[in-house]
Amino acid sequence: MNRTRLLAGLAGVVTASVLAVTGCSASSSTAASSKSGPVPLVVYSAQGYDKAETQAFTKATGIPVKLDDNSTGPLLTQIEASKNNPDWGLLWVDGDTAFAGLDSAGMLLKGFEPSVSWNSLGSGVVPKDKSYVPTGVTLAGAIAYNKSKLKTPPSSWQQLTGPQFKGKVGMDDPSQSGPTFPLIAGVMNNLGGVSGGESYFSKLKSNGLVIHPTNGPTLQALTSGQINVALVQSSAAVGAISTSKQIGVEYLKPVTELPSAIGINAHAPAQVQAEAKKFASYVLSPAGQKVMQSGDPTGDSLYYPVVSGTKPLKALPPLPTSVTQTIDPYKWGTQEGTVNNWFDSHVVR
């Protein structure tokens, strides 16, 4: 009995303190919501320059931002898990297929387009229903190769299935790396559909395709000599050149355009949506573009701009327009789950 009383006492002290903490949370959020003026804009982002951009936005507009900086996977998991009571204001990640999927599920605000002058690259990736706003373009499936091991880089996708590349080609896992599904979808699109793509990736698998979770480990495998060719996002490949001079970058025909984009939560309060629109407009303004290009100069800042008047960083090679393709994000976005599942069970395993 005494022991029980003592345990109860200990538990009481602890639980009372935890309750006090949680109580503070509830009361503080209530107090916050009763204030007038701008409300915090919750930004879900996987961009390397997002911290710099959100700070610059707050400085320019006075709107406070709460930044959830995460990989694309956890962000989409959070959005899906919280969809019956979403708290995010806007999502900013690479890959319009994910946005098309969210749009198809009715989770994005439609009909908003910032008042900007798109260049030809930008106007080509603005969705018809204006449910998301492109902010830049990189390329899915750039060829990063080890120049010390490979004097002549591959010149076609089919070459990668040949004996000279046996066990020496690597890529990321689409279930962990956001930009990898657009690469797979792009290959499938080029080969006439899902079955043609499955056949191609099965051949790559038979030829010893090496899968790593994300760009970092794949590029590390490239420089360490485990593989000679890495299929990665162009910004990762070009950025890696600044780290290792042994890396060269090429683009095979076709290489798929990979827009980064901002989508606004369709179920957010009107004030939050208005702030999110201001944010998207700021990002595409000259000031916002300057921050995007300086926020992560050896990573995500290596993008091709989508608005007139902004030039790509000098480290980027010219956009290889003769070999680029776009894919229909609405056609491929709805197939992301099934294609990734197939890839996971037939290629990754």
Next chain:
Amino acid sequence: MTVLAPVRRQAARSSRVLPAFGMPLFWILLAAFILVPCACFLLLAVSPRLFDQGSQWFTLTYLQQSLTGATAVAITNSLWVSAAAAVVGVAFGFPVAWLAARTTMPGRHLVGGGMWLALLLPSWLPSLGWERLVQPDGVMYRAGLDWPWMTHLIMGPFGVTLLLGLRCVPFSYLAISAALGGLGQEFEDAARTHGASRTQALRLIIPILAPAIMSALAIGFAESISDFGVASTLAYNSNFSLATYQLYAAIGNFPPSFPLAAGMAWLLVAAVAIPLALQARALRGRSYEVLSGRTRQAVRRHLRPAGATVTSASTALFFGVMLGVPAFGAVSGSLLGDYGSSFTLTLANYRALFAQPDMLAPLERSGVYALIAASVTVVIGFTAARLLSAKRRTAATGTLDFLLLASVALPSVVFGAGYIFAYNLPIMSTLHIDLYQTVQLLVIAYIASSLPTNARVLSGSVSQLQPSLKDAARAHGAGEIVAWARGVLPVVSRPILMAWLYTFCGVFLELPLSQLLYAPSEPPASIAIEDNLSNYHFGVGMAQSVFAVAIAFAAVGVALGAYRLLAPAGWRRIGGTIRG
């Protein structure tokens, strides 16, 4: 005396008031922070509609899917690998604990620190080190050792089991050394007095250590089956699928399949239930109360020169494998500025790391979170361990046992998703309980996820406590709290410190829960590291990992040093040894 009297009266009043609401509140909080999130997630498997994750109000489809194809293979792999890893953990952990606690082995003072360092390391770090050594064109091949058999051995089931097993060793060491500390010399002396050989004396001692051994096996199995670090690195790159990775893939895919992940979670809970149930059954109704105020200091066995050389060399080799390989992985990742294409060492990554603005803020934040979470977890964990180790099994202790085992079985990523489902329901907003994406909910989740292992680590020592410890203090007029503080705390202070440190270190670098629950704009250390790793700053991320681990290890050193300097000599004497 005059000054102390009011204080005692106040303490007495407190000890009367707190129990009135303490225990019900304890159960309410366990239900709120463990039962509800776990139940919400598990319910998804059979009723996705409840959480807007599908159209079915009731279905068994996802449970069936969990038992077929790649998912079934992954579950099977996880089961046997985790069982083997738990055994490997005890097989290495027991002798090392005994050598360090009961012999004059040279270097024995370093063993504890080495185990803590191993415990601090994220499990993906050893995997990375091993891969760098044995992968095709890796260090082993560059060094002229053309051993493809080694590559196949490590990058396969054997290597995965070995790594998970090594991961279990610190758990076994902590559980068993804590119990060895409470096992005085009198039992060995009694056996020896009656003519028993050293081996026969061991046969007497090992059953007394059964709670600790059982705890070590159960924790090892549970930690292995819910591990994600090895599953997502070495196992993944070896095409050897484990359940946690398969579950992660179901959630990480877009759109995520939470119901399928929940179906797999059911199987993981069931899998962990088996060893824990066996543990409970084996210990039920037996007494292991050996810790008392009269516990005599054990005498260290004096090793002869040959024995000292062999044991210390073997232990050094063991630590070389356990710590040297991960250290190599971290060093090669953080000191090579060119993604590892050459062997030229540079501090470029560290310079880049310290040039980042606000570099220290996430580390400070994680330090505070870990401090709070560890302190609260140890108090609740001790309470839970006391209840779990009670001789009389009641419905309440059975429920507590199940709650803790359910949450131990669920990987953190599932736990995090469960918290979103439970604490982001529209009704919570209606009630103005907006906990999702607040520091408070993150810390609560840290506590809830640390509690099961913490309680199991403590239960080995707590089950050895004799009631006479507190009864004696009470007989001399001490109140409840004073009696506990003076009678019980001294003998369990060391295990409590160890449990606190373990939780502190685990929370300090925790990633999956943080990813889903951290308060926006207030990233903890793991998020900052992941940010660098995923944004192509691989070397900087590795440097940040090494720096964070160094900070955590420094914190362990400070805590252990403070205990040594500040704890009363009597506290340290109990569970200590003298040289024989």
